[in-house]
Amino acid sequence: MKTVAIIQARMGSTRLPGKVLADLGGKPVLAWVVRAARAALGIDDVWVATSTESSSDPVANWCKVNGVHVHRGSENDALDRYVGAAKAGGAQIIVRLTADCPLLDAAVIAQTIRLRSVMGVDYASNIDPPTWPDGLDCEVLTAQALFAAAAEATRSSDREHVTSFVRNNRDRFSADTLISPLPGLTGERWTLDTPEDLALLSALAKRLSPDHPPSYLEVLAVLDREPQLRDLNRSATRNSGFVASVTAEKITTNRRYNRSQRLIERAERVVPTGSQTFSKSKLQFPPGASPLFLTHGDGGRVYDVDGNEYIDLVSALLPNVLGYRDPDVDLAIRRQLNRGISFSLPTTLETELAERLTRHIPCAEMVRFGKNGTDATSAAVRLARAATKRDRLILLGYHGWQDWYIGATTRNLGVPVAVSALSHLAPYGDLDAIEALFRTHPDEFAAVMLEPMNTVEPPPGYLQGLKDLVHRHGALLIFDEIITGFRWSIGGAQAIYGVTPDLACFGKAMGNGMPISAVAGPAKIMRLMEDIFYSGTFGGETLSLAAAIATIDKIENANVIEYLWATGAELKTQALARIVKADLADLLGLTGAAPWAILTFKDHPEASKEAIKTVFLREMIAAGVLINASHNVCFAHGSADVARVLAAYDHALAVLRETLDRGDIDRRLGNQVIRPVFSVRAAS
Numbered sequence: 001m002k003t004v005a006i007i008q009a010r011m012g013s014t015r016l017p018g019k020v021l022a023d024l025g026g027k028p029v030l031a032w033v034v035r036a037a038r039a040a041l042g043i044d045d046v047w048v049a050t051s052t053e054s055s056s057d058p059v060a061n062w063c064k065v066n067g068v069h070v071h072r073g074s075e076n077d078a079l080d081r082y083v084g085a086a087k088a089g090g091a092q093i094i095v096r097l098t099a100d101c102p103l104l105d106a107a108v109i110a111q112t113i114r115l116r117s118v119m120g121v122d123y124a125s126n127i128d129p130p131t132w133p134d135g136l137d138c139e140v141l142t143a144q145a146l147f148a149a150a151a152e153a154t155r156s157s158d159r160e161h162v163t164s165f166v167r168n169n170r171d172r173f174s175a176d177t178l179i180s181p182l183p184g185l186t187g188e189r190w191t192l193d194t195p196e197d198l199a200l201l202s203a204l205a206k207r208l209s210p211d212h213p214p215s216y217l218e219v220l221a222v223l224d225r226e227p228q229l230r231d232l233n234r235s236a237t238r239n240s241g242f243v244a245s246v247t248a249e250k251i252t253t254n255r256r257y258n259r260s261q262r263l264i265e266r267a268e269r270v271v272p273t274g275s276q277t278f279s280k281s282k283l284q285f286p287p288g289a290s291p292l293f294l295t296h297g298d299g300g301r302v303y304d305v306d307g308n309e310y311i312d313l314v315s316a317l318l319p320n321v322l323g324y325r326d327p328d329v330d331l332a333i334r335r336q337l338n339r340g341i342s343f344s345l346p347t348t349l350e351t352e353l354a355e356r357l358t359r360h361i362p363c364a365e366m367v368r369f370g371k372n373g374t375d376a377t378s379a380a381v382r383l384a385r386a387a388t389k390r391d392r393l394i395l396l397g398y399h400g401w402q403d404w405y406i407g408a409t410t411r412n413l414g415v416p417v418a419v420s421a422l423s424h425l426a427p428y429g430d431l432d433a434i435e436a437l438f439r440t441h442p443d444e445f446a447a448v449m450l451e452p453m454n455t456v457e458p459p460p461g462y463l464q465g466l467k468d469l470v471h472r473h474g475a476l477l478i479f480d481e482i483i484t485g486f487r488w489s490i491g492g493a494q495a496i497y498g499v500t501p502d503l504a505c506f507g508k509a510m511g512n513g514m515p516i517s518a519v520a521g522p523a524k525i526m527r528l529m530e531d532i533f534y535s536g537t538f539g540g541e542t543l544s545l546a547a548a549i550a551t552i553d554k555i556e557n558a559n560v561i562e563y564l565w566a567t568g569a570e571l572k573t574q575a576l577a578r579i580v581k582a583d584l585a586d587l588l589g590l591t592g593a594a595p596w597a598i599l600t601f602k603d604h605p606e607a608s609k610e611a612i613k614t615v616f617l618r619e620m621i622a623a624g625v626l627i628n629a630s631h632n633v634c635f636a637h638g639s640a641d642v643a644r645v646l647a648a649y650d651h652a653l654a655v656l657r658e659t660l661d662r663g664d665i666d667r668r669l670g671n672q673v674i675r676p677v678f679s680v681r682a683a684s
């Protein structure tokens with residue numbers, strides 16, 4: 001397989017014109033890159049791909065003088081330029097390097113080439129997710145993948161950035177990533193984009209051996225000796241060129257879901273509802289007007305099987321608190337993966353994570369882990385029943401799929417009547433309703449379990465009043481913090497509202513997408529775990545434990561909670577302003593707290609609230625925002641994402657307004673309306 005390094009180089013650069021031929025330690029930047037490419041094991045030939053513009057003549061001349069093959073092509077269509085170079089060089093495997101990375105490490109390039117061939121994938125890189133210093137970028141792909149991308153990619157950012165089409169179509173192109181063995185390198189910036197970068201690179205070039213291409217360890221050794229060098233270019237951001245070209249894109253509303261529609265038919269033959277999770281199933285999205293399967297996510301965005309990109313306001317139903325493929329959490333998972341997954345005895349990761357939870361959660365002296373939130377809520381119920389020797393429960397909100405909860409709802413098929421009879425639902429914010437239940441069944445209630453907040457703020461004194469009431473009747477107060485935990489604050493809503501429950505349940509965001517949950521409480525109740533039975537094969541599975549430790553550390557160290565509140569508030573305020581401006585405030589609202597603002601819909605003389613919801617979601621999705629019933633913001637949602645969501649609001653509200661004005665929506669939508677299967681919270 002002929003493997004050809006193709007180095008992308010042109011003289012045009014807005015921030016640093018002519019940078020590829022700038023002098024670095026006595027030779028041009030491009031010479032550094034060519035030298036590294038030639039030194040990399042596995043590379044058969046080296047080509048430079050530059051533009052046909054006369055401004056790039058110096059690059060072509062330099063190549064000629066120095067015996068480097070050169071191909072010239074379109075200035076803006078870099079993808080096409082790569083195809084030209086690949087064909088000219090007879091490449092079967094293409095190693096994409098860019099001329100703004102003078103400190104490329106030949107060994108890292110060689111490892112990426114080897115990774116692609118060992119794994120047999122279409123595409124391998126060391127940038128997706130980034131774990132190496134910015135400036136060691138290396139991508140290896142097959143000629144078939146490159147040619148397919150060139151034939152199909154239509155977005156300007158895909159043409160300009162060569163590999164983004166391949167990376168964003170994971171269902172078609174298999175991929176793998178070379179992960180750095182050393183953590184904490186993503187903050188290093190060794191790429192050349194600004195005069196400040198040139199200052200750093202020049203300083204490094206002076207200190208590195210002129211005899212061979214540098215290894216990244218040599219560069220790190222220089223920076224370890226003189227850490228102040230990093231100040232020379234500290235202000236620049238990673239991959240700013242790509243961010244700029246993506247955010248400049250206009251919102252489009254022409255998404256297609258053909259593959260999703262085909263794949264759901266296949267899925268439904270073997271998977272009831274075609275989904276493992278009710279709220280991710282097709283029942284929850286506008287029929288025929290929504291993606292049904294995703295291929296991958298990146299930060300705050302997801303990509304569907306038809307190749308559409310979305311800002312993701314579902315966030316995997318809230319586990320995705322930091323963003324998809326968070327580099328710190330993923331690194332923790334990969335490092336643990338090297339050691340093994342599930343073991344024959346506990347690991348100390350269990351203790352490490354438990355210690356963190358007891359530090360952050362007011363009610364937690366001891367904790368036990370589970371996989372789903374339902375594990376934690378069911379364990380809390382069993383503890384409460386064991387502690388009080390009573391059976392009945394009062395429940396507010398949603399608590400999972402087990403008999404003791406779902407039996408009390410309208411979706412109770414398959415639950416024994418005797419079990420359902422023990423569970424009583426009560427409205428949020430109404431102490432009298434709970435008092436009445438206690439009086440109807442004196443000394444029979446083990447616990448009151450509630451989400452401390454979902455659609456509305458607790459009325460003043462409500463949570464403390466509830467705690468007093470519950471204790472007066474000899475029962476326990478359980479906070480279901482599956483959503484509020486690691487979102488309202490690390491310690492959940494109890495840390496914010498200053499009311500400490502007897503037991504609390506956590507899940508969702510705890511592992512940034514890995515399956516892990518926890519029940520927490522004081523030692524005197526938690527020690528009953530020694531007598532009851534709460535035990536599962538996978539309770540101590542280590543990838544999730546490692547992920548949770550890394551997630552909690554990052555939430556703490558990166559001020560994630562403040563970010564969620566601020567971003568959520570910005571989005572909620574701006575969206576509400578648009579709803580008011582569109583004169584739709586009577587029909588559409590946003591309630592709840594900023595980190596989890598919940599959409600509400602009301603009936604209109606011309607349309608049911610279900611029809612209104614269907615039209616609104618359909619148009620938000622068409623405009624590139626995957627949304628269900630709420631704004632589930634994550635740490636990776638940046639200002640460009642917020643702007644895209646608001647642009648989608650503008651579009652969806654305009655369509656809704658027009659649709660309402662035309663009237664008779666329900667009849668026109670027919671069976672295209674999302675029908676609620678059951679409602680568990682007042683606003684939903």
Ligand SMILES: Cc1ncc(COP(=O)(O)O)c(C=O)c1O
Pocket residue numbers: 371372373374375377397398399400401451480481482483507508
């Ligand atoms: C408040 C609350 N409690 C419990 C659960 C159940 O968690 P899981 O679906 O992980 O079992 C959920 C899930 O949505 C939830 O929102």
